[in-house]
Amino acid sequence: MSQPLIDLVNITKSYDSNVVLDDLSLSVKENSFVTLLGPSGCGKTTTLRIIGGFESADSGKVIFGGNDITKLPPNKRQLNTVFQKYALFPHMSIADNIAFGLKIKNKPKQYIDDKIKYALKLVNLDGFENRSVDSLSGGQQQRIAIARAIVNEPKVLLLDEPLGALDLKLRQDMQYELIRLKNELGITFIYVTHDQEEALTMSDTIVVMNQGYIQQMGSPEQIYNEPENAFVADFIGESNIVDGLMLHDELVEIFGAKFPCVDRGFGVRQPVDVVIRPEDIDLVKPELGTLEGVVTHLIFKGVHYEMEVTTPDGFEWLVHSTDMCPVGEKVGIHVDPFDIQIMNKPASEDEEAVSIDE
Ligand SMILES: Nc1ncnc2c1ncn2[C@@H]1O[C@H](COP(=O)(O)OP(=O)(O)O)[C@@H](O)[C@H]1O
Numbered sequence: 001m002s003q004p005l006i007d008l009v010n011i012t013k014s015y016d017s018n019v020v021l022d023d024l025s026l027s028v029k030e031n032s033f034v035t036l037l038g039p040s041g042c043g044k045t046t047t048l049r050i051i052g053g054f055e056s057a058d059s060g061k062v063i064f065g066g067n068d069i070t071k072l073p074p075n076k077r078q079l080n081t082v083f084q085k086y087a088l089f090p091h092m093s094i095a096d097n098i099a100f101g102l103k104i105k106n107k108p109k110q111y112i113d114d115k116i117k118y119a120l121k122l123v124n125l126d127g128f129e130n131r132s133v134d135s136l137s138g139g140q141q142q143r144i145a146i147a148r149a150i151v152n153e154p155k156v157l158l159l160d161e162p163l164g165a166l167d168l169k170l171r172q173d174m175q176y177e178l179i180r181l182k183n184e185l186g187i188t189f190i191y192v193t194h195d196q197e198e199a200l201t202m203s204d205t206i207v208v209m210n211q212g213y214i215q216q217m218g219s220p221e222q223i224y225n226e227p228e229n230a231f232v233a234d235f236i237g238e239s240n241i242v243d244g245l246m247l248h249d250e251l252v253e254i255f256g257a258k259f260p261c262v263d264r265g266f267g268v269r270q271p272v273d274v275v276i277r278p279e280d281i282d283l284v285k286p287e288l289g290t291l292e293g294v295v296t297h298l299i300f301k302g303v304h305y306e307m308e309v310t311t312p313d314g315f316e317w318l319v320h321s322t323d324m325c326p327v328g329e330k331v332g333i334h335v336d337p338f339d340i341q342i343m344n345k346p347a348s349e350d351e352e353a354v355s356i357d358e
């Protein structure tokens with residue numbers, strides 16, 4: 001069941017002199033929910049369009065079930081796309097919108113009617129056949145767009161920020177719907193988003209992209225707990241990213257203080273990036289901490305307190321804790337060794353972490 005269904009092999013794509021995808025290779029397993037995640041402009045849509053056949057790569061191959069489909073037009077590929085702008089035909093009924101692709105294929109009327117019924121049931125809109133597009137909410141229109149795609153029985157559904165136009169609550173509801181739909185259909189989803197929370201919620205596999213490169217590919221847990229570089233750590237949730245000096249295996253120096261860690265193989269006295277999640281910092285009595293600081297900011301966030309602790313070097317540490325320390329209090333910073341992530345500094349400028357302000 002987990003054979004690679006789609007392989008992108010050394011895909012390169014430029015627009016004019018702008019390299020958008022740089023030697024990108026990616027393997028998608030059958031029945032998986034794979035999300036391409038990255039900031040705007042990193043090449044997600046271009047990757048999806050190349051898989052769908054709407055765009056051709058300058059070099060590289062698209063393999064589907066072992067066959068080279070690089071030159072195959074979109075309608076010959078066993079996949080369907082749902083775009084952010086759902087592009088329903090406003091003058092047609094819901095049924096006609098869903099039937100559109102099937103009519104082009106000259107499917108018999110009974111077959112088409114059955115498919116429409118089935119698809120509407122799947123997206124929880126039974127009985128909507130004769131409604132007009134205008135009478136539907138944004139969320140309902142998006143479901144129709146999905147219904148329209150699934151009646152073609154694609155092996156793969158490509159979804160490009162399909163929930164981007166919806167408000168937060170609806171988006172969260174639709175996330176669960178899409179997971180359910182994927183499980184019921186038993187097909188492969190390739191999903192594009194710039195929203196890290198959405199990616200973490202929905203995917204089996206997340207592909208983090210930046211500037212046409214894959215930065216990391218892995219399960220949501222791997223991406224969150226073991227980011228491979230500072231870009232991934234920064235992009236997936238909040239992090240403290242500081243310069244460190246790997247003194248030797250299992251010991252890193254940060255702002256002159258020695259923190260035991262579990263990482264090995266980074267060499268001796270090597271500059272590294274150190275990533276520590278806000279929830280992994282324990283605030284203790286000043287004399288018990290590895291570093292001393294002062295609480296300079298405090299907000300109550302409902303589930304936890306968000307604090308900022310400034311250390312003498314001027315760095316502001318972001319701390320999440322259910323225990324509150326008031327502004328002005330002297331505290332010690334303690335981090336358990338396995339909560340410290342050590343990363344190599346980016347080797348080239350291409351991989352340089354860029355800061356994201358969403
Ligand atoms: N048809 C095009 N012509 C020229 N540049 C394009 C075209 N499509 C995309 N680009 C550029 O390629 C880069 C990647 O775009 P895209 O794949 O849409 O990114 P994403 O979906 O991750 O936001 C961007 O810099 C974008 O401006």
Ligand SMILES: [Mg+2]
Pocket residue numbers: 044045046
């Ligand atoms: Mg896009």
